[in-house]
Amino acid sequence: MTLTQPDRSSSTLIERRHEDTAGTELAMLSHVRDLRLLARRVIQENVDVDQTVEMANRGDLEVNLLALNRKTATRLPPMFLDLRSDERDRFISLQKWECYVLEVYADSFAARLLDLTNPGPEEEAVFPMRRVSAEDRWLVRTGAVFYWNIGEHTDVTGRQRTVSELRFRRLPALTNDDIAAARREGKELHDWLTGESSKG
């Protein structure tokens, strides 16, 4: 059977429902003419989310809905993401590494690289500090994890550029509760390790 383009005026465009789905599928690359218009309609005009779905079904909105479970549809709003302008703002990786900082020098830092695109032996590189944005400099420390991506970026005008980018991970510091919980389990492990737990 050949693959054919669907008739966009057909009502079957929206009919993608699966009884067993839990709704974690996503119409991520959908067509939304105006997100603000839609949001305003939902919020200010008190349009019920189900009504919004119906409007989409009638073609009033070009919303590409996927896999709404009928049973939970009343609780699940339509998934409308991506402004139309985002359709063309994209990045496809040609090469991606997961890296961690080995050493920090005056104006540069050395890192170990793990190739995520074509896994193989690890590599190392030295980067000048200017490759890191000023707001991210404080993240550059021994052990810090970052990603290095080289790929093609397509902007809203359709222009393509090859881009190289370093992005440091941002994770929140652990809370006192987290540390306390780890301490409790750590003590238990420590007592076993040192034989304390077997003493009377």
Place this chain on the structure above:
Amino acid sequence: MKAKNSTTGLLANQARVNPPAADELEISFFGPSYGESVVLHVGDGQWLIVDSCLSPSTGEPQALEYLKAIRADFSRIRAVVATHWDNDHIRGLSQCLVAAPNADFIISGAFSSEDFTTILRIYDKNPLGVSTGLEEIDRALRCARTRGRQPVLAFANKRLLEAQRAGQQWAEVVALSPSDATVLEGHLNIGKLLQEVAKHRGRVTSANRNDRSIVLWIRLGNAIVLLGSDLEEAGDRDSGWSAITFSNIKKAKATAFKVPHHGSKSSHLDEVWTELLEPNPPSVVTPWKVAARSLPTRQDVERLQGLTDQLYVTTIPQNKRRPRSVEVDQMVRLTALDMGQVFLTTGQVRLRARAGSQPARWTTEMFNGAKKIEGQMAKAFFDPLSHTNRNRPWLPRQL
């Protein structure tokens, strides 16, 4: 790499898989340029694995790959030792322990800190999604716990293992470090590390881990080897190599040596060569490479050549670029100051000596690119003072 079709390659391979005699002490050193592992036969088919690195060709722990090749009985692996927790010394360590059902897990006494076990639990309960550098230790501890075998903590002058033959002590393994002062300081440092880990959520940093390394003195009959791990020297009598040379407890001098910390100057102490070693011992260096730097340096090799004429290296580090598309290569050159792939090998230096030979006579074999350092070969090693490297301002002058 092994020659596949040459007669000499076949002969070398046959020699490599020839197991040691029951009364032979064997030490096999593996050092692929990043990572290190030492496999020891301590008599009567009993083995010890000290540290672990991965085979570049199979991804398996190098120690297990070798032991399989010589058809060793894994149930007679007596212990798996983590001399310290630098990433390059523990890759595949937990696999080694899992494969050795009767082995003890031996770790530095500096691990006996509640802060350290708390760090392990922090990473367990708050995973990073990337390697933390501690998974191997965590997995090995879990394995030991499942087996109901409490790990053995190594402290200075503690006998870790011994073996008897005809009612006599025949083999022993003794830790010469970490010293009490090092353990205490280690606990304080780990406390600071815990605060960093909680705040910054990255991989564990080095934080003086080398101080807490276990140096092993291993004897089988008259054959004695000293494994220097990564212990460095700080000029302090209570820590590093000075703590060993100044110790009141003296062991017999070793006749073979694993040079500590990849031959670095920071791990050198003259007294080690005069008080702990017989003159001119066969000495093995496992190299190390990170970014544009590597150990041993040319100067290190020249220094070691002055101390022994039986100097061996498991491989000579090389710098290679992994081929990629033109676009990617161009962007790499525009982004990074320097980049290279560590060219890993399966280089092996193997020493064997009969327990009863007096003095101990070592036979040395080299496989898969390992070399004996002679003459002007020091020039093949990284020289931080060379003209090329002077143009790399990010390179620290002292290693």
Place this chain on the structure above:
Amino acid sequence: MFARFRPPARPTVQVWPTAHDACGSTAISLDTASRFENILHAIENQPTSLEITGSSLVLLGDFNPAIFQPHWFSSQGLIPPAEAREAKDFVVHNELTVLKLPWVQVQVTHKQFIASTTQESHFEAVRDLVISIFSLLKHTPMQKIGINLEQHHRFADVERYKEFGHKLAPKDAWRKTLTDPGLVKMIVVQNTRDDGYRGHIQVDLEVSDRVRPGGVYFRVNDHFEWPPAEGAPGTETALKILSNEFKKSLNRSRKTIDSILSIA
């Protein structure tokens, strides 16, 4: 694997000599160069090319949309302050929040939290953002999480495009009653997981309405769910899945798509 590369415009192979250093480095061997040529040749002769890719994380639970203002993200250190200041496309309301940053879109309703990106360079950053958010909001009840990968591929050759559809769904049976039938969409589900979690994996394949002509769209929904544990909101499970399974999930999804495309 090769389907993900764009063929280079000029298939030259440039072998970079390694910089001479005292380690005795050697130039890349000719054998390596010829293997590299083979790789390029294989890339150029792939029937499809990846045109658009994106990833999303969808969490189902009970959320408070009003929290997720740009300022909140920067005050918690989750994004640089400049990104928060520059954010202009956002709607924040008790019922619905939609926030668009250069690299991620976040949409939150009472029942759903969705973070997505069309920039492959930021797949991990989106995951980190979600981990960070729910490390801070660790009492948020949640029961399900989906790690989704979407790709649009273009067939360069129309005959191969038709042949691909025919291989997926042979038309002989359909021709008995329909004239010139065409495949529009296909869904395949693996109803159980083999990694110890509950959930399923669903693969949707359909004609792309973004890449025309000759475009095929894939979506792999890697769905995890867990029973509510007593007293526990479920965040810990979600964070563990994101930390431990994200990379594996995307790799598996890519392999799945590549495997289907390989029949072309």
